Amino acid sequence: MSSVLQYLIQTYVPRPVSYFDSNFGEAENMIPLDPAYPRALRGDLLAGACRKAQEQGLSVERIYHCLDGSLQGIYVPQLSRGIFAFAVSGEEDPSVSALLEEAGQWYLQARRVHDLQERIYIEATDFPGVDQVTRETIKKLLGGISPGGKGRQVHRFFGAAAVNQRICYIPQLTEDLPRRYLIKGRPGTGKSTLLKKVAAAAEEKGCAVEVYHCSLDPESLDMVILRELGLCLFDSTAPHEFFPSRPGDEILDLYALCVAPGTDEAHHKELTLLEQEYGKLAEKGHSFLQQAHKVLEQREASLPSYTHQQVLLEGERLLGQLF
Numbered sequence: 001m002s003s004v005l006q007y008l009i010q011t012y013v014p015r016p017v018s019y020f021d022s023n024f025g026e027a028e029n030m031i032p033l034d035p036a037y038p039r040a041l042r043g044d045l046l047a048g049a050c051r052k053a054q055e056q057g058l059s060v061e062r063i064y065h066c067l068d069g070s071l072q073g074i075y076v077p078q079l080s081r082g083i084f085a086f087a088v089s090g091e092e093d094p095s096v097s098a099l100l101e102e103a104g105q106w107y108l109q110a111r112r113v114h115d116l117q118e119r120i121y122i123e124a125t126d127f128p129g130v131d132q133v134t135r136e137t138i139k140k141l142l143g144g145i146s147p148g149g150k151g152r153q154v155h156r157f158f159g160a161a162a163v164n165q166r167i168c169y170i171p172q173l174t175e176d177l178p179r180r181y182l183i184k185g186r187p188g189t190g191k192s193t194l195l196k197k198v199a200a201a202a203e204e205k206g207c208a209v210e211v212y213h214c215s216l217d218p219e220s221l222d223m224v225i226l227r228e229l230g231l232c233l234f235d236s237t238a239p240h241e242f243f244p245s246r247p248g249d250e251i252l253d254l255y256a257l258c259v260a261p262g263t264d265e266a267h268h269k270e271l272t273l274l275e276q277e278y279g280k281l282a283e284k285g286h287s288f289l290q291q292a293h294k295v296l297e298q299r300e301a302s303l304p305s306y307t308h309q310q311v312l313l314e315g316e317r318l319l320g321q322l323f
Helices: 020-024 039-055 094-124 127-142 170-174 191-204 254-258 268-301 308-322
Strands: 004-007 029-032 060-064 071-076 081-084 152-157 159-161 166-168 179-184 208-214 217-226 231-235 249-253
Touching (some): 004 170, 029 308, 039 060, 039 081, 081 308, 127 254, 159 268, 191 231
Parallel strands (some): 152 208, 179 249
């Protein structure tokens, strides 16, 4: 049975980050699509290659653009080959890069406000208690596994704040996993640190580890998947908040376990003001993302058109290289 994974490998704000090498650095062949092709044409060609792979019973990984969620690449693990339609190091258009840099500056300011929120919770958090919860979690998930071989981490994003909607592929990425641990907490209460320690422990055991970073703060982790063990752990707080919805879902609440009771209530006014300020700054950054995307759309409109026959020939060429 073929399967499809969906994720992103790039973010532009607050700074450009690409996990191309982490995902495809050892691939046998990654075929670039001509950047002169309009985005709609590139999407059609990639979707056609994806369908062909699925018809052959092959698993496919679909990679999406962080600005608008458009399909920008596919990878077929069994073949160690893929096709991509994105700049490995980011957007190469100077005007787009300037707008993305401006957006990044606003998101950095928003991040500083987020840091003020974190300070409130850091002072109220029992970090030895968080460490104990982390050790118990690692033992629960990995305690029965003997070290075997060399593990590997692959780094990705499960979503982004795209120009017209928030992209979140947590449901799709985790739909086949029997066990899901939904981590609750607040900023600064140790969610990301717990995920980093679980990822490191799993790698030491020889596991293949999918590591998903926060698109607005790539230093922070939002999800770890141990697919061969049928489990994942993810930060289940806004803006990607979920609740148990099926057997095998379990909440791990760091706020309830390790934060002084009444912290939210004691700092309600200050936290509300900080949240409002964060929203204003993030909205300003988002407006520059929208401007960058508009420039990309204008550039797309100036690209040459292609006949149906040319599209068919290019599709055949790509399939010949991929398969």
